[in-house]
Each structure stands twice: as C-alpha cells, then as structure tokens.
Amino acid sequence: MDVSHSIIENIDNPHELERMFRKEPEAFKKSFLYAWEQNPDSQVLAVWHERLTFKENPNTEKASLFQKDFLSMGVLAVLAGICTRIILHFAEQQAITPINLVFGILPFMAAYFVYNNTSQKSVLYTLASLFLISGFFLNMLPLEHTDSIILAYLHLPVFLWLLLGLAFTGNEYGKGSARLAYLKFNGEFCVLYASMAISGMVLTALTMQLFRFVGMDISEFYFENVVLFGAAALAIVATYLVSRNLKLAKSIAPYIAKIFSPLVLVTLLVYLITVIWVGKNPFLDRDFLLSFNGILLSVLAVTIFSITESGTDEKRNISDHINFALIVLALIIDSVALSSIVFRLSSYGITPNRLAVLGVNILIWANLSWIMLSYLRFLQNKTGPSTIQDAVTKYLPVYGLWAAFVSFIFPLIF
Structure with missing residues (x-):
C-alpha cells in the first residue's frame, strides 16, 4: 500500500x-x-x-476493414491494375505511347481522394475535365520522337501530379497546410511503396526460380500480367495505408530525411570538387549540362522532402544548418546551369530542349532563392519554420503551370 x-x-x-x-x-x-x-x-x-x-472498441479494427475507404481502395486497386494492363497492351501494339501508363495509376489515386473527401463540385469538375483533356491531347500527338513531343511526355506527369495534389487537398487547395500535407504524403508514400515493392521483388524472384526448377520460363507472362498489375494496384494500397496514418511510414520518413540530407551534401561536395579537378565544362559539354540539371532536381527533391518532414519545431538544430548548406549549394549549381544554358542559347540558337531547360532553371533558381532567404531568417531567429514551408508550398502551382505550358503549348509551337 x-x-x-x-x-x-x-x-x-x-x-x-x-x-x-x-x-x-x-x-x-x-x-x-x-x-x-x-x-x-x-x-x-x-x-x-x-x-x-x-481500451478501444475491440471491433473497431475489424469494422475499419469494411469502411468505405477500404472498400473503395480495393475496387480502385483492381481497376488500376486492369487499366494499366490494357494500356500496356495498346502500347506494345504501338497504338499509343507508353507514357499513357500514368493514366492507369494517377486518376485512380485521385478518385480515392475524391471519394473519401467532401470536395466541391467545382473541384470535381476541374479534376475530371483536366484529366480527360490531358489524356485526349496526349494521344492526339503524333507518335514521333521529336524534341517538343518528348518534352511533353516528360512534363505531363508533373502536371498530373499537381492535379493529384488538387484531389488530395480538395476544398483546401489554397491553404499552405494542406499543400504541406500533400508533400508529406508523397514522402511517406514513397517510403511505404518502396518497402512493399522490395517484398514484391523478392516474391517475384522466388516465383521465377520455382518455375525454372520445373523447366518453365514464365518471366514475360508474369511481368506483363502480375508484376505490372501489382505495381499499379500497390500504388492505391500504399495511398490507403498512408491516408490511414500508418505509423511505419510516418515514423521512418523523418529519419530518412535526416540521414539523406547530410549524405547528399557530402556526396555533392565531393562530386563538384572532382568535376573542377578533371576540368569538366557545362558550357561546352551538353551531356554534362544535362547531368548537372539532373543533380539539381535531385537536390531540390531531397531538400523539399527534408523541409516537409522537419515539422513545426521552432528549435534550430544541425539538420537545419545542413539543409541551408544544401540549398546554397543547389543554388550555386543552378546558377552555373542557368549561365550555361543562356550561353548555349546565344551561341547555338533556340531549340525546344534549350527553352525547356532554361524555363526549369529559372523556376528552380527563384524557388531556391526564396527558400534560402526564408531559411536564413529562420536561422537568425527572425521567423518560424512556417515561412520556409510557405516558400515550398506556395510555389507548387508555378511548377504545375510550367509543366502544363510545355506539355500543351510546346508541341503546337514547335
């Protein structure tokens, strides 16, 4: 007692x-x-x-399996798998371009969000019309590998990803918190999808080997009908699990952000020192300029991922200084890339590729500058972390508009 x-x-x-x-x-x-x-x-x-x-109601977990979001997830997962397989069939017949495979996944993810959210009719009509227009326009383009058409293929998924964000945020598409939640969803989705995909790869390898033991090679059939179906359906399942606040993805994602940021920073520094040492010149080497832009996009993605997973902690820590250094380094890379593309435009003339790369570099340079200034004020204790997150979330529509411009206007101009 x-x-x-x-x-x-x-x-x-x-x-x-x-x-x-x-x-x-x-x-x-x-x-x-x-x-x-x-x-x-x-x-x-x-x-x-x-x-x-x-004690929670013991029937809560069982009942949740029959809730509308679980049932809608199951139906949409099956439809996504079937639709993706049909699209692949026509792509193999060269009737349509393989980029149409995105329409086997993203519209169904958007449908899941719309079904489980109460969005205004204007949002629903906008989503439906833009997805339909995108699919119609894409398949009206000639099946030629010209620069402008390839650029449309590359930029259209970015535009559709922004449409998916509209479906996710629903009526709150104008709020920074809703956009930040969408970015967090993407990070957690990638972590969870990759984890489940690795398990699927192990199962695939085991299945292939088992059938080889009996003298059968089912690799082509299996990949076209099982792996592809599973990959598409898994996207809907991962969407459901992240939306249901699965603790696995939410607990791992922040740690991945904290681990990857310093690794990317060190790797990038070593790479840039090596580039200077061997004398590579992005002004003259086209392939090196493209790789420079690829590095820039990767660093931007890692930076945004790290910012969105940092939460609303007002305390400054080593991760914030690493992120700031990474942003400054990315801004330097973008400045070099921007100078290089301007040089190539003035020296070799205007082409769709150069204009597209120029536009992307200008957009990223402006976004990185905004993020850097916000981070600087945060590190100086002048503002909170919300200003950094605003610099990320408020700029998202700009990327969407540029992606739409390249996807829909470039093929008409060039």
Missing part, C-alpha cells in the same frame, strides 16, 4: 506521479485503484484512470 499512499500524497504533483509511473509502471497500476477509490473526485486521478484503463 506504500505506493497507493504515495499516489495520494502527490495527488497535486503531476510530475511526481509521472516519475513514479515510469519507475515502476506495474506497481503503480496495481496500487492506483485503491488511491482512485479513496479520492473519486480528483480530476488528476480521473485522467490517470482513463489513461490506465482506456
């Missing part, structure tokens, strides 16, 4: 009660009921009583 008396004596000392619980949780639980019976009017003990005796 000593513990019970200690609880009663410290009934107005929450800190001591917490210390006692953490020191001997089982003894605390056993002795608590006596203290609770002696002091039934204590609000402090009432909270502790709920904390120690609270």
